[in-house]
Amino acid sequence: MELKWKVAALVSVLGICLFLFTENGKPLDVQSSSVTGHSYVAAVVEFSPKGRLSNVTTADVEENLKSYGNFVAEARSQEADIIIFPEYGLTTISPYNQRDLALELSQVVPAPGENMSPCDSDNEEEDFRVTKKLSCLAKENGIYLVVNLLQKVMQDNKPLLYNTDAVFDRNGKIIARYRKFHLFGEIALNETEIPDITTFDTDFGMTFGVITCFDLMFRTPAVDLVRRQLVDGIVFPTAWFSELPFLTASQAQAAWSAGMQVDLLASGFNNPVVGSTGSGVYQKGKFYTTMMSSEGNKILVSRVGAGSAETKLETKCGFKTLExxxxxxxxxxxxxxxxxxxxxxxxxxxxxxxxxxxxxxxxxxxxxxxxxxxxxxxxxxxxxxxxxxxxxxxxxxxxxxxxxxxxxxxxxxxxxxxxxxxxxxxxxxxxxxxxxxxxxxxxxxxxxxxxxxxxxxxxxxxxxxxxxxxxxxxxxxxxxxx
Known part of the structure; x- marks a missing residue:
């Protein structure tokens, strides 16, 4: 526990994720799983949440949820099929080392196997309210929605708390749920004994894998999703931290997509003053990416596959970097x-x-x-x-x-x-x-x-x-x- 608190002290102000790479397993033959002939429109949101770097309240979460709704509507107006929001985008990073706050803001996230749309549920409990509203956002806009939440699971009358990505389909049904395996100083949260291997299929012909931030540095589950599960793309909520000379956010995201030969839909937490910025839609031979020099929100909408646009960089210097x-x-x-x-x-x-x-x-x-x-x-x-x-x-x-x-x-x-x-x-x-x-x-x-x-x-x-x-x-x- 003392060691974990030392880690927390190192990252409490600077953020949750620094993009590093770690050995875990033997090399496999390089394979490409990219589908051909398919086309879809992806949206990723760079988001600076209300309440960031302070003790966030449920009122702050509600304001952030309203902002999500505006971005979903904007994405759908541009015919987006799927939209991704960042790690800790609803709650800010504040709860990661505050157990009581994390519990207060946590939500019940039904398993995909329950085959349910929370929007259609009559459950009005506070710990289901955000999940239900997100489900309704997906359903009302007819869009695949990927959102990072604090998930609560009761076990032996005690709560377990996870950093969880929930995926809703166009009908608001939860079709995938991924619990972050490689936590980085997130001492308020629990980790699974073995990593979730989470994938989901879409009606536009793509199969995606789901990972979060620090997971990208390990073979399991990130590389295994590409090499063993043969997914066509990865959805990637992140709270990034740029480091020179090799690991600024867009730099690292573009490199990973090109090296793994799959689409990467990356949505970044925005706070450039401490180095958190960087989102993008990456595909074979091109990308649309942003790095911001000041605090703010931004949506990137891009066609992927057949008929996609040329590479577009909306990157600016001025964000903080580690060494x-x-x-x-x-x-x-x-x-x-x-x-x-x-x-x-x-x-x-x-x-x-x-x-x-x-x-x-x-x-x-x-x-x-x-x-x-x-x-x-x-x-x-x-x-x-x-x-x-x-x-x-x-x-x-x-x-x-x-x-x-x-x-x-x-x-x-x-x-x-x-x-x-x-x-x-x-x-x-x-x-x-x-x-x-x-x-x-x-x-x-x-x-x-x-x-x-x-x-x-x-x-x-x-x-x-x-x-x-x-x-x-x-x-x-x-x-x-x-």
């Missing part, structure tokens, strides 16, 4: 030269090849601090959570010091004016969960999929810029190390 400890990375400075350069940099058993050429015309070489970062080993977050990672990347750094590669964007603004005439990174990795990790210093969002080529053969992975590129902040291969 990864880079002390264990091997680093080597890039040479600023018009001549082609080739470097091999190793960390433990991982060796990365970097081929590049920088257009040095008119540049002050002393102010250019790109470095190659390579790491193969174990990372520990908050002195508790272990993750085995393998990384090969080029990063814009604030100075010649390695740790400066994790400093905020405003410390390496020179990168916006540096043109890479060519850039390619490759390496042999020891697992199958390798992602194309990119970040643009112009808009603090990921590079567009058409700007680079990502390929693999067995465990050999490569990422290559397709054209001369400026504004590169991070460009590389990031492995979960599952």
């Amino acid at each position: 990864e400890d880079l002390s264990k990375y091997t680093a080597k400075a890039l040479t600023v030269s018009n001549q082609p350069q080739k470097e091999t940099v190793c960390s433990s058993e991982l060796c990365c090849q970097v081929n590049y050429r920088i257009n040095s015309n008119g540049l002050n070489h002393r102010n250019i601090h790109f470095q190659i970062l390579v790491f193969s080993g174990e990372r520990i977050h908050a002195n508790i959570y272990k993750s085995k990672m393998q990384v090969c990347a080029v990063v814009a750094c604030a100075s010649s010091e390695k740790q400066s590669c994790a400093h905020n964007f405003d410390k390496s603004k020179y990168s916006t004016n540096v043109l890479f005439s060519s850039l390619e990174i490759s390496g042999n990795f020891s697992n199958d969960a390798v992602l194309p990790n990119t970040l643009n210093s112009h808009n603090c969002g990921p590079l567009k999929p058409e700007e680079f080529n990502f390929s693999s053969q067995n465990t050999f992975y490569s990422i290559r810029a397709r054209q001369p590129s400026s504004g590169i902040h991070t460009f590389g291969l990031y492995s979960h190390g599952f």
Whole structure:
């Protein structure tokens, strides 16, 4: 218990989820489960709830619920088939370490097997009120609705409380229910003994898996939903926390979708002043994403599949970022030269090849601090959570010091004016969960999929810029190390 309270102290102000990757199981062969020929319209909501970072009240929850209703109506007016809201979007993050508050705000969420629409129930109890209203929202608007709730389950006359995603179909029926397995400092809540493997089918031909925030870092259930259950997409409520140089929200979400080759519908909790922002609709070869520099709400509506629109970035710099400890990375400075350069940099058993050429015309070489970062080993977050990672990347750094590669964007603004005439990174990795990790210093969002080529053969992975590129902040291969 003392250890859990230490974790809570570390995350109580900063948020619930930091995007890390952890080993859990052996690699599987890469498979793609994406359906072909299907098309649907998805909506995700970046939401800043009333009562955030304070002791939220039931009145605050009611106001947030009204806002949800407005967004659902707006999504349906744009012919959306499915809408996703963020983790802790109704209750704020306040209850995660306050058991009494979590219990007060918790709701009964019927199991899908009960085959019921709460909207049609005559249950008027307070602990069913929000569930019922959400069901009616889905039914009245004829839309699939994914919402994160605090779920109450009575066992031996004692309440168990879960961080739960509920999925309602167009008739308001609960068709899926997922309880977050990998809790992050959420000491007020209970965790299941084994992870829920939650999927649901839709009338537009897609099968989705359901996970929440920190779950995305583990093989079970996230990768298993893709590799074993062969889902076509993932719905992903999250309370994200951006970290440089590899794990800002849109950067990490785009990387995961591209690496896993499935749709990812990510809805983020909004509080940029502490680093919480980032939502998007990600699909093969394109995405629509946002990163916000100030507090606010935003709905993203995008067609997915046949007839979908081109990539759209509505990302802005200005959100807070954490810094990864880079002390264990091997680093080597890039040479600023018009001549082609080739470097091999190793960390433990991982060796990365970097081929590049920088257009040095008119540049002050002393102010250019790109470095190659390579790491193969174990990372520990908050002195508790272990993750085995393998990384090969080029990063814009604030100075010649390695740790400066994790400093905020405003410390390496020179990168916006540096043109890479060519850039390619490759390496042999020891697992199958390798992602194309990119970040643009112009808009603090990921590079567009058409700007680079990502390929693999067995465990050999490569990422290559397709054209001369400026504004590169991070460009590389990031492995979960599952």
